[in-house]
Amino acid sequence: MAIGTITTMAADGAPLARRLRPFTTTIFATMSELATATGSVNLGQGFPDTDGPDELREVAVAAIRHGANQYPPSAGVPELRHAVAAHQDTWYGMELDPDSEVLVTVGATEATAACVLALCEPGDEVVMFEPTYDSYAACCAMAGAVPRLVRLHPPDWEFDPDELVSAVGPRTKLILLNSPHNPTGKVFGPDELAQIAALCTAHDLLAVTDEVYEHLVFDGTHLPLATLPQMRERTLTVSSGGKTFSFTGWKVGWVCGPAPLVAAVRAVKQFLTYTSPAPFQLAVAAGLGFAPDALGAPAAELVAKRDLLCEGLAALGHTVYRPAATYFATTDITTVAPGLSAEEYCRALPGRCGVVAIPSSVFYDPADPGAGRTLVRWAFCKREPVLVDALARLASW
Numbered sequence: 001m002a003i004g005t006i007t008t009m010a011a012d013g014a015p016l017a018r019r020l021r022p023f024t025t026t027i028f029a030t031m032s033e034l035a036t037a038t039g040s041v042n043l044g045q046g047f048p049d050t051d052g053p054d055e056l057r058e059v060a061v062a063a064i065r066h067g068a069n070q071y072p073p074s075a076g077v078p079e080l081r082h083a084v085a086a087h088q089d090t091w092y093g094m095e096l097d098p099d100s101e102v103l104v105t106v107g108a109t110e111a112t113a114a115c116v117l118a119l120c121e122p123g124d125e126v127v128m129f130e131p132t133y134d135s136y137a138a139c140c141a142m143a144g145a146v147p148r149l150v151r152l153h154p155p156d157w158e159f160d161p162d163e164l165v166s167a168v169g170p171r172t173k174l175i176l177l178n179s180p181h182n183p184t185g186k187v188f189g190p191d192e193l194a195q196i197a198a199l200c201t202a203h204d205l206l207a208v209t210d211e212v213y214e215h216l217v218f219d220g221t222h223l224p225l226a227t228l229p230q231m232r233e234r235t236l237t238v239s240s241g242g243k244t245f246s247f248t249g250w251k252v253g254w255v256c257g258p259a260p261l262v263a264a265v266r267a268v269k270q271f272l273t274y275t276s277p278a279p280f281q282l283a284v285a286a287g288l289g290f291a292p293d294a295l296g297a298p299a300a301e302l303v304a305k306r307d308l309l310c311e312g313l314a315a316l317g318h319t320v321y322r323p324a325a326t327y328f329a330t331t332d333i334t335t336v337a338p339g340l341s342a343e344e345y346c347r348a349l350p351g352r353c354g355v356v357a358i359p360s361s362v363f364y365d366p367a368d369p370g371a372g373r374t375l376v377r378w379a380f381c382k383r384e385p386v387l388v389d390a391l392a393r394l395a396s397w
């Protein structure tokens with residue numbers, strides 16, 4: 001029997017492989033490959049086109065030169081666990097024990113996956129807001145959990161509180177909240193967080209919060225859900241150094257929360273990756289020690305890029321939903337590409353204009369084909385001349 005046949009049989013017979021079949025390739029990888037193949041300006045996958053501080057690069061290089069090259073502790077190097085605890089205290093007044101309440105992961109991606117795997121039994125339900133970051137449905141599929149979606153509505157990406165309440169049922173285990181939110185750039189406000197917290201406490205739910213864009217906020221203030229009354233003991237807060245320091249390839253993330261929950265996640269992490277790369281942990285630890293102004297510097301630079309891209313797209317006829325945070329803007333393409341879906345538009349865009357963007361429809365439930373049908377996500381974490389070039393190219397649509 002050919003190896004290909006065995007592989008196919010194994011995949012067909014394995015429930016996990018079957019559940020993951022809809023997730024074989026991420027939209028970000030697909031669109032980045034398309035950008036490379038067509039020589040397009042890549043405003044798709046969210047990564048900056050300039051690296052973060054030299055100072056942090058030097059810490060990683062020195063760490064490699066000076067022997068941080070063997071397995072670090074599974075929970076993360078003490079320097080980073082202490083730096084995460086200090087960061088949460090300085091920024092949000094959250095006191096954490098660096099030994100039992102902080103776990104270092106391979107990016108926020110592993111952190112969220114390990115949280116869902118650790119906390120959910122097959123059949124448990126996870127409430128999350130739609131559009132939804134792509135890895136969350138895959139995390140649920142891996143755990144055998146079921147996503148329950150609550151829709152965010154443009155222009156302000158508000159949700160209907162009744163819809164949130166009715167998303168909670170007897171099998172609901174946790175709420176997976178992403179704020180600041182990818183792809184919409186929404187920052188959940190204090191009233192919205194209070195509604196989510198009230199639901200968690202009323203139904204004894206856990207919360208996992210993905211806060212990777214915590215330092216890329218332009219309008220409003222980011223507030224971790226864990227800081228609300230009675231939420232600390234039921235919330236796992238996830239973040240990572242990729243966005244904050246513009247080193248998305250370093251893949252250093254973390255989970256913080258009450259010791260028993262962190263211990264459960266740690267048990268999963270041990271057998272997914274065991275530990276995370278030592279030199280990058282040390283570099284991110286140094287970064288978290290930056291003064292608050294320095295940590296906020298990338299946001300100050302990004303806001304001008306957001307405005308450049310949003311104003312440019314509006315001038316080209318897009319309906320623009322200007323983000324309050326992150327490095328993604330959303331537009332509705334109905335007026336610039338009448339009759340086309342976002343997916344059709346984004347497939348045609350590299351060939352016609354030499355630009356790549358992400359159809360936001362991929363962040364919606366595939367069982368609801370009309371959802372987000374004409375929404376497109378554009379990354380603006382690029383150098384200004386690159387954004388100007390992209391806009392000039394888009395003018396030829």
Ligand code: PMP
Pocket residue numbers: 046106107108109110133178181182210212239240241242248251252253
């Ligand atoms: N969560 C969200 C909302 C993201 O946008 C991303 C992408 N950067 C991640 C998690 C993944 O973060 P990391 O690269 O640290 O795994």
Ligand code: GLN
Pocket residue numbers: 026028029044045046047182
């Ligand atoms: N978070 C990035 C984005 O939204 C992509 C990360 C990835 O490729 N997994 O574009």
